[in-house]
Amino acid sequence: MKKDEDNLTFPQPSLIQDATELVASYPTVALTVDCVIFGFEDNKLKVLLIRSDLEVYKGMWSLLGDVVRDTEELDEAAYRVLTERTGMTNVYLDQVRSFSSPGRHPGGRVVTIAYCSLLNIQHHELKTTDNELHWHSLKSISEKDMAFDHKAIIDKCYKWLQKRIQEHPLGFNLLPEKFSLRELQNLYEAILNVELDRRNFRKKFFSMDFLEDTGEFEEDVKHRPGKLYQFNFEKYEKNKRKWIGIDF
Amino acid sequence: MKKDEDNLTFPQPSLIQDATELVASYPTVALTVDCVIFGFEDNKLKVLLIRSDLEVYKGMWSLLGDVVRDTEELDEAAYRVLTERTGMTNVYLDQVRSFSSPGRHPGGRVVTIAYCSLLNIQHHELKTTDNELHWHSLKSISEKDMAFDHKAIIDKCYKWLQKRIQEHPLGFNLLPEKFSLRELQNLYEAILNVELDRRNFRKKFFSMDFLEDTGEFEEDVKHRPGKLYQFNFEKYEKNKRKWIGIDF
Numbered sequence: 447m448k449k450d451e452d453n454l455t456f457p458q459p460s461l462i463q464d465a466t467e468l469v470a471s472y473p474t475v476a477l478t479v480d481c482v483i484f485g486f487e488d489n490k491l492k493v494l495l496i497r498s499d500l501e502v503y504k505g506m507w508s509l510l511g512d513v514v515r516d517t518e519e520l521d522e523a524a525y526r527v528l529t530e531r532t533g534m535t536n537v538y539l540d541q542v543r544s545f546s547s548p549g550r551h552p553g554g555r556v557v558t559i560a561y562c563s564l565l566n567i568q569h570h571e572l573k574t575t576d577n578e579l580h581w582h583s584l585k586s587i588s589e590k591d592m593a594f595d596h597k598a599i600i601d602k603c604y605k606w607l608q609k610r611i612q613e614h615p616l617g618f619n620l621l622p623e624k625f626s627l628r629e630l631q632n633l634y635e636a637i638l639n640v641e642l643d644r645r646n647f648r649k650k651f652f653s654m655d656f657l658e659d660t661g662e663f664e665e666d667v668k669h670r671p672g673k674l675y676q677f678n679f680e681k682y683e684k685n686k687r688k689w690i691g692i693d694f
Numbered sequence: 695m696k697k698d699e700d701n702l703t704f705p706q707p708s709l710i711q712d713a714t715e716l717v718a719s720y721p722t723v724a725l726t727v728d729c730v731i732f733g734f735e736d737n738k739l740k741v742l743l744i745r746s747d748l749e750v751y752k753g754m755w756s757l758l759g760d761v762v763r764d765t766e767e768l769d770e771a772a773y774r775v776l777t778e779r780t781g782m783t784n785v786y787l788d789q790v791r792s793f794s795s796p797g798r799h800p801g802g803r804v805v806t807i808a809y810c811s812l813l814n815i816q817h818h819e820l821k822t823t824d825n826e827l828h829w830h831s832l833k834s835i836s837e838k839d840m841a842f843d844h845k846a847i848i849d850k851c852y853k854w855l856q857k858r859i860q861e862h863p864l865g866f867n868l869l870p871e872k873f874s875l876r877e878l879q880n881l882y883e884a885i886l887n888v889e890l891d892r893r894n895f896r897k898k899f900f901s902m903d904f905l906e907d908t909g910e911f912e913e914d915v916k917h918r919p920g921k922l923y924q925f926n927f928e929k930y931e932k933n934k935r936k937w938i939g940i941d942f
Contacts (some may be wrong), residue, residue: 473724546768553714
């Protein structure tokens, strides 16, 4: 910090010879990653949490996180945390953003980088239940149940997810390969947390021309069996501009 | 049931009593922010750089960056850097992502968070030229001219920008209030680094129905004066779904 002030006084500073000395003079912080793993099951959006292991947050819930190691990239750290905590390996994580409020950790300065994923719960088995790891309905989580600023991190990642699912067809990974329009609408309603007009929703999806009629119908349902559709990812890749953004 | 019996029934791993001791045991890293400021001028996309002040990068260029202070949030640090280095204050910065490769700084472990902005160069005066601060044409910058991993950071932010400008009407902030379709197409061609079909481009923009004919024409141009248009931001806000993504 002192160095900066000096630089301001001398606008054309001589070059810094010793890079190692320079970095050694920098303030440092502990850096963590936190994974917000959203899952979809029984028409509900859920999030994966563990019990906090800090006395000060006794009984409260926490995201899956850990300190970044000296030799680790942040992405590596995030995948390591997910594997260590859940046993899951085939999950794609997106880096969302950092959370760096100086008071966010009761033990001192800790900056965290949030990662996010969305998966079909039935496709991913939790290989451990340490620290009561399990899926919580997103709607059931309140500020007071969550350790640190983890409720705020979840909220931010949820907004990010809502935007993503409107702009990209990532929702189809959460459905069976063949799905009814009712199932598709349920998915969007659960994630966007809105009620959608049935006709409008269908019209919009058909106008994009990525849904293919399989000729099959739902079985073992209480309501009138609906037609089953597939999403044509190949067609989508060739013609992404037709994805018109599911902006309801 | 009494509390003790609860504990007997559901044994919990022992909780960490001292959060401060815990954080003190964490490895720490130096954390910096780097600002990738893109500007548009003379139909060219440019980026704001300074001379590196490290001997090891003598003569090379560097992004606008600094160490994050102990009491600072990352966003704060990014805005501080921008103001200190350029004198600009009315610039919006987006956090893009972190760069954390262990070898990215010759002086030791430094993790950096990249911020990005896009502005109209003529609207923003540089209040300082310390360290040879000036705008570089993006096309003129090569890997070997850049310190650290700053070329890779610029590349990543450029991709991010290209995506943003296709998904949102942020390009209009770079044009005069009233602009010709030629100017609009030049802007998209410069940022997307492609040549666009004139008819297709116009058809796409008119189909979105956000452009308004001002009834005026270009003046003092060598070619046949084109009609001048305005972008209706109000209409856009009410009807974002009609922004169909400029995906060429």
